[in-house]
């Protein structure tokens with residue numbers, strides 16, 4: 001009897017231990033087109049990820065019709081197997097001008113606590129980029145038909161390439177390339193996410209686009225690109241202790257063409273053993289717009305004195321660096337990654 005009890009207990013403990021020790025590494029492979037669970041290509045560039053109630057959502061441009069992108073939504077519980085949910089915003093359906101006088105680029109998905117609605121902010125543009133507008137859509141469910149709420153120039157500002165940034169205190173911003181690609185505009189969203197109500201000019205005169213911001217400890221980090229259309233260029237980093245002022249001069253990060261990517265976001269993977277930050281970039285025109293890829297790289301941290309590079313940020317490794325990885329493993333539960 002004792003022996004049976006011992007064997008049973010041993011089996012339970014062993015299986016618990018082995019599942020927690022082994023099953024949690026997820027391998028992320030770069031350079032190939034993702035396919036969804038039906039075996040179709042994942043068309044979701046220029047977008048972002050939202051993690052809610054244990055599910056990852058990926059929203060992005062469907063460039064299978066290169067110059068008339070609908071907005072696609074995918075979901076996944078493991079970040080590797082992506083189920084196509086729906087075209088949440090559709091040309092000629094979601095708005096009479098969409099697919100005619102306007103197209104959507106860089107759709108960004110948010111969840112608004114106040115309205116309990118899912119929201120998409122995006123670049124709302126004419127084919128020749130003369131409109132320079134933004135737009136906002138919302139929906140009661142993540143995978144419903146998103147309803148048009150607003151489009152125009154935020155605070156009368158010509159606005160192109162865009163992103164959103166949710167600060168650690170929940171304050172949410174729309175950030176875009178403004179004034180004919182001259183500046184960046186950081187616009188605070190009202191708590192219903194329907195309108196912007198303040199504007200701060202960042203990177204004045206520096207002609208930056210594709211801005212991706214993350215807030216780590218007491219520092220904001222922003223990676224952005226120059227404005228060279230679909231061609232990649234040198235990504236640059238600036239940091240500040242305050243979102244609205246005090247940003248450092250731009251410095252190079254990654255190689256001279258950002259490993260053939262343009263930033264779309266920086267994800268925070270906060271786990272039980274650490275926090276990993278993932279750089280998400282678009283590899284546009286690879287070789288066609290439809291074949292554009294999503295590239296994900298683990299951000300690394302350098303010690304400025306020794307040059308030593310670590311996986312996690314700590315007081316000895318404060319400098320953000322970006323290296324290429326054909327693939328790497330990440331444990332989302334523990335917030336750690338390995339080669």
Ligand code: GAL
Nearest residue numbers: 105161209210227228229230
């Ligand atoms: C890029 C921009 C893309 C798209 C493209 C068109 O600079 O990041 O979102 O607008 O130009 O050429």
